[in-house]
Amino acid sequence: MKQNRKDKSIGLRLLSSISAFMLIGTIIYIIVAGLSIFSGMLIVGAILGLGGPAAVTGEGVMDIISGFFTALFEGITEIFVVISDFFASMFSG
Numbered sequence: 001m002k003q004n005r006k007d008k009s010i011g012l013r014l015l016s017s018i019s020a021f022m023l024i025g026t027i028i029y030i031i032v033a034g035l036s037i038f039s040g041m042l043i044v045g046a047i048l049g050l051g052g053p054a055a056v057t058g059e060g061v062m063d064i065i066s067g068f069f070t071a072l073f074e075g076i077t078e079i080f081v082v083i084s085d086f087f088a089s090m091f092s093g
Contacts, residue, residue, distance in 0.1 A: 012053060013078055019049030020075025050075070 023046035030039050054067025 013074070015049055015053070016071045016075035017078040017082070018075075019046045020072050021079055022046040023050070023072070024076070 022042060026039055026042040026046060030043075033039070050071045051064070051068045054064050054071055058064035058067050
């Protein structure tokens with residue numbers, strides 16, 4: 001069930017990238033400032049944002065888990081794609 005980047009809807013790609021960015025930011029915040037109610041709510045929101053679409057489309061437990069990690073890594077990849085597109089557009093005459 002490998003999908004191309006352009007085959008997914010923009011909303012699903014946006015949800016994955018925002019949730020992955022929020023998860024990374026929350027982990028950094030927890031390392032620096034410690035665990036609090038605020039960081040706990042952010043990490044739960046990020047996990048639900050990544051796991052929600054995987055749970056809806058998943059058929060079994062392993063499919064849901066693999067969908068979660070796929071969404072996480074695709075979200076991280078999407079962040080780097082946007083950053084590289086930004087710099088490419090700046091330097092392309």
